[in-house]
Amino acid sequence: MSQHSQVGGQDELITAQPLYTPIKRRSFFMYAGATAGATALVLAGCSKDDTNNNMPATGTVSLGSGDVGVLNYAYALEQLEAAFYAQVVKTPASDFMPNELAYFTQVAAHEAIHRDFFKAAINRDAPGKAIPGLTPNFTSITFSSRASVLGTAKAFEDLGVAAYNGAGKLIKTAAYLVIAGQIVSVEARHAAYVRDLLDSTGKSFAGDDQVDPTTGLDKAMMPTDVIAVAQTYVMEKLDASTVGK
Amino acid sequence: MDLFKIIDQLAEVDADVLGRFDSRRAIFGSLGTAAKRSALAATPLFLGALFQKAYAGTTGTTATAVEVLQYALALELFEQDFYAKVKASALYTAASATDKAAIDQIKKHEDSHVTLLQGAISGMSATPVSGVTFKSAVFATLVTFKTGGAATSQLGIAQLLEDTGVRAYKGRAGELLGTDLLTVALQIHSVEARHAAKIRVMRGQLAWVNPADDLAAHPVYTSGVTAGSNPGQFGLVVPAYTTPSPTENNTTQSAVPITTGLGTTYTASDAAAAFDEYLQVAEVLDNSRAGSLIGA
Incomplete structure (x- = not known):
């Protein structure tokens, strides 16, 4: 997919979550557009066999290239989700409904498993190529508020689905594709489920804002577009420009 | 869906499609909202051409x-x-x-x-x-x-x-x-x-x-x-079918035992639920x- 259409995809994603997106919509959109353009320029001068030491002089964390890049990309997103849910469980919102803490406790375990699994898989299959542990930046989230927590969870989960859906075709090894499919x-x-918790219509679990009502297709986003959104929640600067390449 | 790719496909079938617009940018303008764009991309005709x-x-x-x-x-x-x-x-x-x-x-x-x-x-x-x-x-x-x-x-x-x-x-x-x-x-x-x-x-x-x-x-x-x-x-x-697929209560992924092999111990229920x-x-x-x- 081209960068052009992905910017359009961003537009739709942001529209889908106006209540909870902690970024100003216009400033974010400008940022996303600038990133897409900058990425295209970087790619023009980028060879496939760059060494992947993950920590260039600028302090940027490169997710790397090829399948390892895709695995690191997933590892980065799972780190983010796992850290978020760990904090949710550690400091539960005072206005959680019954059973919601139990729900988030299970989700926290799933995401921690995904994170740990990717770390183990990368260290086994590509020793030395795993990105470091990332430092989350959750200053935009009010963990004491059910609305903030659920809104963020919804945004993270929908973003994760779109990320795996978009990254699938970048994977060159069938076994990795199967794993990605098992997780997505x-x-x-x-x-x-988190959409259902916020819903009174019965339809939000696969709402028209997320699943195209004409095609019945969920969203798919490319790595640079996903990372542009996820970057808000990570202290380190992430570079996804070579993922899958 | 990649609209530009679809438009390129359409242009191969119907050479006049681009002629009806000043530029590819104009196509976006005339199509208007994101919803309309995705509706176009969703048309089976476009998809069929794309896949073909x-x-x-x-x-x-x-x-x-x-x-x-x-x-x-x-x-x-x-x-x-x-x-x-x-x-x-x-x-x-x-x-x-x-x-x-x-x-x-x-x-x-x-x-x-x-x-x-x-x-x-x-x-x-x-x-x-x-x-x-x-x-x-x-x-x-x-x-x-x-x-x-x-x-x-x-x-x-x-x-x-x-x-x-x-x-x-x-x-x-x-x-x-x-x-x-x-x-x-x-x-x-x-x-x-x-x-x-x-x-x-x-x-x-x-x-x-x-x-x-x-x-x-x-x-x-x-x-x-x-x-x-x-x-x-x-x-x-x-x-061809030879070997049964993993069952849903499987707790080993890619030869990694999820419950005990990740440094942290996880329950079998969480390990099974984390992967479909x-x-x-x-x-x-x-x-x-x-x-x-x-x-x-």
Whole structure:
């Protein structure tokens, strides 16, 4: 997919979550556009066999290239989700409904498993190529508020689904694709459930804002577009420009 | 969907398409909202052209892609007919407004998936499978809407169908490695997972597959070919089957024991729930699963 259409995809994603997105919509959109353009320029001068030491002089964390890049990309997103849910469980919102803490405790375990699994898989299959542990930046989230927590969870889960859906075709090793498929459906289940918690219509679990009402297709986003959104929640600067390449 | 790519496809079929606009940018302007753009991208004609181009000149890959699409279409037709039967039933009529809205939303997606897959298959110069229905005699035995097990409840069966669908799409993803078609399959796959989660919640189950499910012992959540099948009845091609797929309570992924092998100890329930498992075609169509429910 081209960068052009992905910017359009961003537009739709932001529209889908106006209540909870902690970024100003216009400033974010400008940022996303600038990133897409900058990425295209970087790619023009980028060779496929760059060494992947993950920590260039600028302090940027490169997710790397090829399949390892895709695995690191997933590892980065799972780190983010796992850290978020760990904090949710550690400091539960005072206005959680019954059973919601129990729900988030299970989701926290799933995401921690995903994070730890990717770390183990990368260290086994590509020793030395795993990105470091990332430092979350959750200053935009009010963990004491159910609305803030659920809104963020919804945004993270929908973003995760779109990320795996978009990254699938970048994967060159069938075994990795199977693993990604095994995880994305769990993320979609999380997304559907957290949407359901916020819903009074019965339809939000796969609402028209997320699943195209004409095609019945969920969202798919490319790595640079996903990272542009996820970057808000990570202290380190992430570079996804070579993922899958 | 990549609109520019689609426009380029269209331009090859209809050289005048770009002539009607000043530039590609103008096309965006005239198309207006994102919703209109995605509606255009969703048109089966466009999709068919896209897929045909994507697979042109690679006969072997095209044949595989068509087989995968036909299989997906058969399962979507099956689900579509099931939900049509639900919506025509008195039990649905008596359900709550939000429950009806959920079923309507799911049915809408199954309709869209059928239309999209039919268009894609036609676009690849093949004839879409048809006539795949949920057995009326079995449906007649479903005497409750959402309470009770799979044998007697509409949503019990719905849970089995949706969770099977999620496993089925996973089972063929590898055959679409590296293609745009894979993206479409994944975009359907995650919608099926959302459906499954919603049906489960409506039934009072957890949204994810876990050993404490009331239907955990059903063959849909295990694996293997045990009861025979008749996959040829719709002209479907069944890839060679040799070894049972992992069961849903599997706690080892990529040779890593999830409960004990990650530095932190996790419960078997969490380890199983964190990963969904695939099923192969022969297993999905086995009479212990979808096979016995497909028919007139």
